[in-house]
Amino acid sequence: MQPQEFQMLRSPRSVRRLPLAPRGAFRASLPSFVALGALTTLLFAFVACGGGSTGAGGEAPEEGERRFLSLGTAPPGGAFFVVGGALSEVLGQYGPSGWQVTNEATKGSQENIRRLDAGEIDLALSNAAITYFAVRGEGEWEKAFEVSAVMTLAPNVALFLAPENGPVQTIADLRGRRVVVGPAGAGFEYFLQPMLEAHGVAYEDFTPLNATQAGAVDMLADGAAAAAFLGGAVPTASITQATSGQAIRFVPYGDEAKQNLIRDYPFFEAATIPAGTYRGQEEAYDGLNVGSMHLIVASGADEEFVYQVTKTLWEQREAVVERHPAGRAINERVAVRDTGTPFHPGAERFYREIGIWPDGEAGEVTPTEAGAAGGSESEPTADTGAAGAESPEGR
Numbered sequence: 001m002q003p004q005e006f007q008m009l010r011s012p013r014s015v016r017r018l019p020l021a022p023r024g025a026f027r028a029s030l031p032s033f034v035a036l037g038a039l040t041t042l043l044f045a046f047v048a049c050g051g052g053s054t055g056a057g058g059e060a061p062e063e064g065e066r067r068f069l070s071l072g073t074a075p076p077g078g079a080f081f082v083v084g085g086a087l088s089e090v091l092g093q094y095g096p097s098g099w100q101v102t103n104e105a106t107k108g109s110q111e112n113i114r115r116l117d118a119g120e121i122d123l124a125l126s127n128a129a130i131t132y133f134a135v136r137g138e139g140e141w142e143k144a145f146e147v148s149a150v151m152t153l154a155p156n157v158a159l160f161l162a163p164e165n166g167p168v169q170t171i172a173d174l175r176g177r178r179v180v181v182g183p184a185g186a187g188f189e190y191f192l193q194p195m196l197e198a199h200g201v202a203y204e205d206f207t208p209l210n211a212t213q214a215g216a217v218d219m220l221a222d223g224a225a226a227a228a229f230l231g232g233a234v235p236t237a238s239i240t241q242a243t244s245g246q247a248i249r250f251v252p253y254g255d256e257a258k259q260n261l262i263r264d265y266p267f268f269e270a271a272t273i274p275a276g277t278y279r280g281q282e283e284a285y286d287g288l289n290v291g292s293m294h295l296i297v298a299s300g301a302d303e304e305f306v307y308q309v310t311k312t313l314w315e316q317r318e319a320v321v322e323r324h325p326a327g328r329a330i331n332e333r334v335a336v337r338d339t340g341t342p343f344h345p346g347a348e349r350f351y352r353e354i355g356i357w358p359d360g361e362a363g364e365v366t367p368t369e370a371g372a373a374g375g376s377e378s379e380p381t382a383d384t385g386a387a388g389a390e391s392p393e394g395r
Helices: 030-048 079-094 109-117 128-134 189-198 213-221 237-245 255-264 303-315 317-323 325-329 345-353
Strands: 067-072 099-104 123-127 147-152 157-163 178-182 207-210 227-232 248-250 269-273 285-289 293-298
Touching: 067 079, 067 109, 079 099, 079 123, 079 293, 079 303, 079 317, 079 325, 109 123, 109 128, 109 147, 109 293, 123 128, 123 147, 128 147, 128 189, 128 293, 147 303, 147 345, 157 213, 157 285, 178 189, 178 213, 189 255, 213 227, 213 237, 227 237, 237 248, 255 269, 255 285, 293 303, 303 317, 303 345, 317 325
Parallel strands: 067 099, 067 123, 178 207, 178 227
Antiparallel strands: 123 293, 147 293, 157 227, 157 248, 269 285
8 A cells, every 4th residue: 555654955875085186286377276266165165055955944956056856756667657757857857047956765655754854855745644643743743743744636535445245245244353443553542543533333342464565455355355445546556456356345434524534534535436446336425635735845845946846736737647647636726725834934925925825824723633624624625636645655
């Protein structure tokens, strides 16, 4: 499975050393010494400025100055890596002159958040549920991490699947069963735990199994698991595979539990999977977006830099779509959707300029216990801004 979890700009990894002068080279004329002094001054200025990059919160370079940027994504093969490649290409091609953007493979959301904090990357993709708890220092996070949202992207619509003739018909039926909950260390617990608790179920009530998306489908097929948590953008390849091999039940969310989740956690959002999306699915399924993919930066990142990132992606969203369907999420409803992580001032400034910033202070950080408002209770279809992801990207 993929909802695959501060310094703004890095200096180049190294500064090339100048070759040693040949013996006798310093028997030079006065103009040569003047030229050498000027070169030394320029080199000192280059190194002092970080070779053309700025530090966290530093001033943005002049137009046309070389900037080496990195965008943290996830392991190759996942939607984060592919979408990150599309964003990197568009920023490098259409952003301010001099930008060179690298799509950097990482372990996913959790590593990306930590590396933004350490100033090792400049931009990152993350699952909104994981970021939500990171900025509050809750769950397994040892502190509140200073990261901010730039743009909300594709939804991750996930659900429990079970064999049609099996014992699991409701989420409560997971008790005492073997259940696939995602890859080990993927961070799925950040959205699974509150979702299970809303239905009166805890991890301790069943036997959690770790497996990839493909592995989960195999375990359902051979009876090694009674249910599996699968999802991503719709249609999801693994669900298509699961439903093509056997009759599958889409385990329903409880109506009250779903409403409570949307009320208490802004990263949850109602999402409908249209009837006929999968083999044997005769009715629409009322599901949940368990945490959208979103673009984030360090909170201390330069405001003008973040403004230009936001402006470039918005104005060139068709170029993003040409590279990946995730570009469809760059629209008036999705891009500014509040998932509980504060937006960076540079992004907010651009959204206000074009008139799509929502009323209220989107993303205000409040403790989870207080119940953060902001989750939409409307039910968009699950393919709104579909990213082509094959699982709820975590890590």
